[in-house]
Amino acid sequence: MDLGAGPWRTFFRVTLPGIAPGVLAAALLVFALSIDDYVITSFVAGVGSTTLPLQIYSMVRSGISPEINAVSTVLLVATALLLFAAWRLEQGGRARTAAVPAALGLGILAGPFVLVGPAAPADRVLNVFIWSGYLPPETVKTFEARHGVRVNVDLYDSLEALLAKVQAGNANYDVICPSNYAVEILLAQDLLQPLDRSALPHLVNVDPLWLDRDFDPGSRHTVPYFTGTCGIGYRKSKVGEVDSWEELWDPRWKGRILMLDDARETLGAALKRLGRSVNTADEPTLREAQRLLVVQKPLVRAYDSANFEDALLAGDVWLSQGWNGEFARVMDLDPDIAYVVPKEGSTTYLDSLAIPVGAPHPELAHAFLDFVMEAPVAAEICRSMRYTTPNRAAMALLPPQIRKHPAIFPPEEVLARTELLRDIGPATVLYDRLWTEVKTAR
Numbered sequence: 001m002d003l004g005a006g007p008w009r010t011f012f013r014v015t016l017p018g019i020a021p022g023v024l025a026a027a028l029l030v031f032a033l034s035i036d037d038y039v040i041t042s043f044v045a046g047v048g049s050t051t052l053p054l055q056i057y058s059m060v061r062s063g064i065s066p067e068i069n070a071v072s073t074v075l076l077v078a079t080a081l082l083l084f085a086a087w088r089l090e091q092g093g094r095a096r097t098a099a100v101p102a103a104l105g106l107g108i109l110a111g112p113f114v115l116v117g118p119a120a121p122a123d124r125v126l127n128v129f130i131w132s133g134y135l136p137p138e139t140v141k142t143f144e145a146r147h148g149v150r151v152n153v154d155l156y157d158s159l160e161a162l163l164a165k166v167q168a169g170n171a172n173y174d175v176i177c178p179s180n181y182a183v184e185i186l187l188a189q190d191l192l193q194p195l196d197r198s199a200l201p202h203l204v205n206v207d208p209l210w211l212d213r214d215f216d217p218g219s220r221h222t223v224p225y226f227t228g229t230c231g232i233g234y235r236k237s238k239v240g241e242v243d244s245w246e247e248l249w250d251p252r253w254k255g256r257i258l259m260l261d262d263a264r265e266t267l268g269a270a271l272k273r274l275g276r277s278v279n280t281a282d283e284p285t286l287r288e289a290q291r292l293l294v295v296q297k298p299l300v301r302a303y304d305s306a307n308f309e310d311a312l313l314a315g316d317v318w319l320s321q322g323w324n325g326e327f328a329r330v331m332d333l334d335p336d337i338a339y340v341v342p343k344e345g346s347t348t349y350l351d352s353l354a355i356p357v358g359a360p361h362p363e364l365a366h367a368f369l370d371f372v373m374e375a376p377v378a379a380e381i382c383r384s385m386r387y388t389t390p391n392r393a394a395m396a397l398l399p400p401q402i403r404k405h406p407a408i409f410p411p412e413e414v415l416a417r418t419e420l421l422r423d424i425g426p427a428t429v430l431y432d433r434l435w436t437e438v439k440t441a442r
Contacts (some may be wrong), residue, residue: 009055019375021089024102028082028340035075068278074108097342123148126364129156129165131351134226136384143371149364166191166356172355174365180350183222184215192221200365202373205393212351215422222352223369224390225421226325228409229348229418230265231341232398233309233327235289238318241319245273245342247321249292254299258311261303262423263435265347268295269321281427290434292442312337321411323349324388328407332386339407342415350390382408 001010002431011244016023055363085102085410101244124147128135132155140151156162161180166176178186186192197203203211210224234242239253248257248269259266267387268278270289280286301317309326311317313334315441327339353372355365375393382389388408389395395403402408424431 001245007160012128020098021086024086024089024098025083028079028086030202031079031082040410041056043340051353074112076198078105078108081108083418123239124361124364124367126151126175126361127173128153128175128368129162130154130175130177131156134177134351134385134387136381138384139191139377139381142377143368145356146369147364147372150367157431170362172254172358174359174361175368176352176354176356177225178222178354179421180213180352181213181421181423182400183352183354186354186356187216187221189424191357193357194220195223195360195369196366199363200373202375204368205373205375205378205391207390207392209297210390213350213420214418216352222354224350225353225372226351226385226387227348228351228388229392229415230268230323230325230346231327231336231339233312233320233322233330233339234238235315235318237336242319242338242340243343245269245344247319249273249296249299250301253319256309256318257300257318258322259303260295261320261439263431266303267322267431267435268347268421270296272342272346277342279422279424279431281424283292285324285431286430286434290438293438296436297441322408324386328386330403331405331407337338341410341418343417345417347421348415349421360431 001007005013016141024383034051052071056071073092081101082105085098085105087096088101117405126143127148128151130153135153137428140153143149144151145291156165159179162176162178163185164184166173167189181193200223203219206224210227211219212221216222232242232245232247234247238256239247247253248259264278267286267289270292271278271280271285273292274285276285276289302311304311306320310318312322312327313330314322324339331337331339353369355362355369364388373391375391375397378389378391378394379397381389382394383402386402386408
């Protein structure tokens, strides 16, 4: 400036080169923190604002897919380029030598957004909040084309995340997908709208077995979407035939056993081994189940609810507790893997679609609920997702290998020894405390 340069020229020729290492280091730090920011975003994000960390975390629940591998590769390459640029600046290199890798890194990160661009505006929008791995993209596109709408699909990875969002009122979703005991909680708090049955002509396709359950009498607030069971996936060549929860306590399989990281399901397995109900709130009984899990802990390789089927497929474990849909997918990939609901019994679940109170587009929500109950649509969803459809009319449209799949459609005698998980009210705190004690036990 003493020699006549203006403020802008001074900034770009002197100030910016001097502070560039710090600016780039701070940018990398903020970038790393944003990738790690899941919890806060999960609670405060609104409709249509599923960030990359939320998307990845939800997708991981259904296993490591090619999409996740691709995203991880892009992030790794971009971050490496930016780190190299920061290193060059810190070593005293000229800004121009660091500008090329920095620009490449930023270009890789920005490229997908530039290529895809913003979603086209639509006069009508439907906002859906659902489990990852539950709604095929093709189904969404078909509904959008038929009704001339745009569908925002946001994902969650646990019922606790769904309940927290709906209970806090930070929702504005038109359709949600709660499990049966979450329905009980939402109904008790008057957070679900009664359904207009006249707008749901395809409800007749649903098997009456799954309608009018006691958690939603008369099916006034929900329509069944997927059902399933929790059981044991195992490698036949390693452990032979399995039919009991006791196998997960067998010292022969030390280090080859995986249990879910889920208080209700894991304590439920111990309760079933004791011949008790998975919905008990009796503290002495729960303490006994906890002791069983503490005894078992030295045998367990991991507690994992996200990638249990991948661990079994890779051969890292030989026995794994888990849910049928994920095991059904890996059974198709490896005939050595089998699935069983133990003879002592287990849990079953019913995930339903519902319309929350305050939904901004209730008419479209009813149209979507009726759409997924159409036989061809329900069959396509079942074929893609490998979960059990409660839609009777869809059964005739499914290929034999799916209709006869023991994990997707277990026999009635197997279902007869399962229990629906129920809302246990204040006892939830006890379950969580006992489960925390199991995981921290030495």
